[in-house]
Amino acid sequence: MRELLANRVKTLTPSATLAITAKAKELKANGIDVIGLGAGEPDFNTPKNILDAAAESMYQGHTKYTPAGGLPALKKAIIDKLARDNHLAYKPNEILVGIGAKHVLYTLFQVILNEGDEVIIPIPYWVSYPEQVKLAGGVPVYVESTSEQNFKITADQLRNAVTPKTKAVIINSPSNPSGMVYTREELIAIAEVAVEKDLLIVSDEIYEKLLYNGLEHFSVASISEEVKARTILINGVAKSHSMTGWRIGYAAGNAEIIESMTDLASHSTSNPTTTSQYATIEAYNGSQDSVEEMRAAFESRLETIYPKLNAIPGFKVIKPHGAFYLLPDVSEAAQKTGYTSVDEFVTALLTEANVAVVPGSGFGLPSTIRLSYATSLENLEEAVRRMDNFVRSKWQD
CATH class of the missing domain: 3.90.1150.10 (Aspartate Aminotransferase, domain 1)
Structure with missing residues (x-):
């Protein structure tokens, strides 16, 4: 055979x-x-107000296909959330809603990587980053951090890892698996290297709401318009609203990349689950208690x-x-x-x-x-x- x-x-x-x-x-x-x-x-x-909103959407007949990149009302809720929480301004054509942040990342790598393109991945890393990069024909390039560095890479380490084939760097803060958080100053230094070396920044912020000791989340995309233009922000409601099984995540960033991700999603998934999208609208628009x-x-x-x-x-x-x-x-x-x-x-x-x-x-x-x-x-x-x-x-x- x-x-x-x-x-x-x-x-x-x-x-x-x-x-x-x-x-x-x-x-x-x-x-x-x-x-x-x-x-x-x-x-x-999952909080009751979200469960109720999901049930109500079904009874109202919202059980059909939606646009491949997400409901307009959900995109608006995400845009409002990014403005409210992260001081970031996005347009609907700069937002893609997908089937969980994991699949959004998968789709992103599929549309930005050509065979042999390198993606810098700090160690320790979330288990799916290297596999998704490889599936897109890319090459994971690992940069090791140490416990003395609180498991965070430095701007100098990033600069030294860049080659002519480097396309992007992944930053996950707060981090899975370490729980460590990059400071504003650390992210600014990393962003400067990204601008200098013309890199995309894949910023996985799925744990942004789980910060301790009085820390507040800082998104690398909020540093400047120049940095924002090369950042693809990844987030979702899985961790923040205890909605892992609902499978809703999103990407925010460059309109050309988002359009290509949407086109690919239209051929691979049709659309995120309709009921889950309505649940997520309530998650972002409703009470955050x-x-x-x-x-x-x-x-x-x-x-x-x-x-x-x-x-x-x-x-x-x-x-x-x-x-x-x-x-x-x-x-x-x-x-x-x-x-x-x-x-x-x-x-x-x-x-x-x-x-x-x-x-x-x-x-x-x-x-x-x-x-x-x-x-x-x-x-x-x-x-x-x-x-x-x-x-x-x-x-x-």
Whole structure:
């Protein structure tokens, strides 16, 4: 039989986050008391006003196709949100609504990358960035940050990584998986390099509403009109409004790029789910009280769990300022408990301690694990207790 698969999919790496979540669910289905700290989604239900708006839209007959790039009313709600929250002015032809921020990113890379174009991706990175770049024929170029840099790259590192083939740089702030947040000054310095080297900036701001310690979100696109013109801003309601399953994200940026993304979407998805679009209109136009309630809950969990996690032998944790993840370096714990890699350590945590975390190898940092604190405080404290007992019971000096 002839070859069944296209070459483009043969190098794909499965999502580490989805894989660990699936394994944890499988063990739970078999009656094992697993605490899952792998999922990248809020543990709150979608707010009631959004649910009601979605239901009402269906009863009003809004169950048909919409424009490929999103409902005009939703584009207006997004434009109003960007003006209100980010001090950014966009026109409807500069907005694309897609089926979640992940698919919006996928569509973006498909329309901006030619074979061999390079995209600079800071380490640690969200698992899908490299795979999406490769699927578009691009080449991921990794720039490693360190814990001493709070897992953020510098402008000098970016400048040194640029080649004649570099098309774009990805900035994710707040970051998945580290939870770190670029400061205004850091983003200005990075933007200066982008202007100097004629790079596009792909700014993933999906966690913008989850900031702690009094920090306020700053979008790189708001630096200047010159920077805004080369920035494609990616966002959505998945994390901010606990709407992961509704699958609505958006891109804001250059009209030519947005038009091409819309054309591609018209052939690949027809349109984002109609009901979800109406739900998102309410998410942005309605009360934002639930957004702050969730943010405050995550911050409270972080303040409680961070010192306890940091007290586990062999765990080195930098306190994050955003998102809902912790990224401890556990290389010492893995080595002292008899494992040759953190990946092996993670497998043992799951099968012996019944705690599911994501190995940092999926994010480009194999010495780390990612833990999500998007679960109850009770679960978090029990998970930390289990990990602590696991490490101490196996520790070998």
